[in-house]
Amino acid sequence: MKNLLGYLTCVAVAILLRVYINGSGGTLVLYLLAIAFVISLAALLLTKHKLVAAIKLSTEISAKNEEFDADIMLLNAIRIIGAVSPLEFKTIVAGGRQQSVSIKLKTRYAGLGTVKIKSIRLHDYLGIITLHLDSSRYEKAVGKIKIMPNIPDTGSQTELLKATSENASFDDNESESDENALGLTGVPGYDHRQYEIGDPLKRINWKLSSKRDELMVRLDEKVTASSQAFFLDIPSENHDPMFAMNIDNIVEASLAMLSMLIMEGFESEYNYYLDGWKSMKIKQAGDIIELQNDLAAIAPYPQEKRFAFSHEIGKTAPICFTACMATSQGDFSSLMEEFNGSFVVTRLSGLDKQTENMWLVDETFEFRKMT
Numbered sequence: 001m002k003n004l005l006g007y008l009t010c011v012a013v014a015i016l017l018r019v020y021i022n023g024s025g026g027t028l029v030l031y032l033l034a035i036a037f038v039i040s041l042a043a044l045l046l047t048k049h050k051l052v053a054a055i056k057l058s059t060e061i062s063a064k065n066e067e068f069d070a071d072i073m074l075l076n077a078i079r080i081i082g083a084v085s086p087l088e089f090k091t092i093v094a095g096g097r098q099q100s101v102s103i104k105l106k107t108r109y110a111g112l113g114t115v116k117i118k119s120i121r122l123h124d125y126l127g128i129i130t131l132h133l134d135s136s137r138y139e140k141a142v143g144k145i146k147i148m149p150n151i152p153d154t155g156s157q158t159e160l161l162k163a164t165s166e167n168a169s170f171d172d173n174e175s176e177s178d179e180n181a182l183g184l185t186g187v188p189g190y191d192h193r194q195y196e197i198g199d200p201l202k203r204i205n206w207k208l209s210s211k212r213d214e215l216m217v218r219l220d221e222k223v224t225a226s227s228q229a230f231f232l233d234i235p236s237e238n239h240d241p242m243f244a245m246n247i248d249n250i251v252e253a254s255l256a257m258l259s260m261l262i263m264e265g266f267e268s269e270y271n272y273y274l275d276g277w278k279s280m281k282i283k284q285a286g287d288i289i290e291l292q293n294d295l296a297a298i299a300p301y302p303q304e305k306r307f308a309f310s311h312e313i314g315k316t317a318p319i320c321f322t323a324c325m326a327t328s329q330g331d332f333s334s335l336m337e338e339f340n341g342s343f344v345v346t347r348l349s350g351l352d353k354q355t356e357n358m359w360l361v362d363e364t365f366e367f368r369k370m371t
Contacts, residue, residue, distance in 0.1 A: 003127030007033070037126065044124040048131055051075070051122070055115055055143035061296055062107050063148050064248075070115045070143055072101045109248035110149035112299040116142050146296035149248065151288060152256040152365045156201075156263065159369070192216045200265045228261065230254060231339070232272040233322035234300045235331040242348070247323045249346040251295055253361040254321040257344075258282050258291070273301040277308055307338045317341055326350035 011033055018026020051074065058069040107113065117138050122131040192205060195215030203218045232254055234247055254270070261268055261282075268282040270291060280291055300323075318341035324332035326349060335343070342357035344367070353370040361367050 007037070007126055007128055037128070040124040040126045041129060044122055044129060044131065047122055048133065051120070051133070051137070053117055053120065053138040053141040055117070055141050057115060057143040057145050059145065061146040061148065061293075064107055064110060064150065067104055067106050068145065069102050070105050072103070072117065074099045074101070107145065107147045109244045110147050110251050110296065110298070111244070111247055112297045113145045113147050114142055115145070148292055148296040149251045149255060151259055151292060152252055154256045154260065154365045156260060157367055159367075192218055202265045228266060229269045229318040229341075230258070230271065231318060231320045232270070232295075232298070233306070233320050233324070233335060234273070234298065235306055235322070235324055235335070236300055236303060236328065240327075243323070243325065246325055246346055246348050247298070247300075249348055249361070249363065250321050250323045250344070251298060253344060253346065253365055253367075255288060255292065255295070256361075256365040257319075257367070258288055259285075262288065272298065273305060274298065277305075306334075319344060324349060324351065326352075 011030065014026050014029035014033060016026070017029060054073045054075075056071045056073060058071075062068055105115065119135070120133040120138060122133065123129070192208065193216070195204060195209075195217045199217045205216050205218055208216045232251065234250075258268055258270065262285055269279060270282055271277060271279045272295065274294060274297060278294075280287065280294070282288060282291065318339070320335065320339050320341055321344045322332065322335060324335060324345065332345075332351060332354070336355055342359065343355065344359045344361055345351045347360060347362045358370045359367050360370050
């Protein structure tokens with residue numbers, strides 16, 4: 001508006017010059033102003049037709065809360081002007097040349113992040129006319145960055161580990177004869193003693209402990225448990241920042257549980273969707289690091305792929321970490337119908353207890369069974 005008023009003022013002055021001072025001089029000024037407007041408009045329309053935008057990020061993978069640069073590259077532009085805030089910019093580009101504008105961004109939540117151009121406004125040289133480009137013109141100008149989740153150190157949570165170990169099946173040869181396990185039984189692998197602080201929880205014989213009303217620990221080094229199956233459920237695309245935070249929390253909660261189980265000697269099987277359903281055996285700390293790198297690219301998956309894992313569940317008591325929220329109650333209801341196991345949800349989800357085997361994890365990654 002300011003530039004338009006200035007242009008109209010110049011036209012008015014040229015008219016006054018032509019009428020009161022010099023007719024030919026005023027006519028020449030009016031002619032030049034008209035030529036300038038036509039050239040400016042032509043350049044604007046040419047730019048609208050030929051403008052190409054692209055985004056290049058300074059890194060492909062990053063930790064949370066780290067800065068990175070996003071370079072916005074503009075080709076074949078005559079003049080591009082934006083606003084003046086941290087996520088908006090203005091630049092001038094000569095025709096046929098490339099201009100790169102760098103802005104600083106900061107990672108926040110784990111998973112696959114995308115950087116997109118929200119809008120482009122074109123102004124002519126004189127600043128009189130403004131055009132807004134159709135977003136379809138630059139929808140392919142997207143930069144992607146993988147943001148690694150943290151692996152929380154939550155220590156040992158006895159209630160959680162006990163529930164998890166009860167899900168795992170131990171050797172069926174363990175029998176009622178374990179009652180005299182405090183002495184040598186003569187049967188290799190089934191001697192017991194009273195639990196002492198620091199003993200791995202996977203060695204607790206819960207059946208014998210319930211009979212004796214005290215914790216009893218197996219002495220056999222060869223006692224093994226079958227893998228506990230975990231599934232990560234991120235049901236739908238949602239651009240609400242609260243949903244992104246919830247995904248971040250549930251992903252890190254699953255890593256926290258895996259870390260606890262590894263410390264206690266348990267093996268796990270972790271299932272997640274990344275260009276198709278994948279399964280990873282978690283046997284040692286290094287496996288969690290590998291999984292952490294994979295989960296840096298995690299994102300909501302197509303609805304039709306959500307329950308593709310159902311027929312592959314071979315465990316009797318799988319655990320599902322779900323990013324469902326109370327605002328998407330239908331997603332959780334569908335999950336309960338398809339998934340026969342336990343569920344872990346975040347406090348942020350706002351979900352209430354809806355099934356017997358439901359656990360809540362808070363922002364400090366403390367797990368408790370919902371009652």
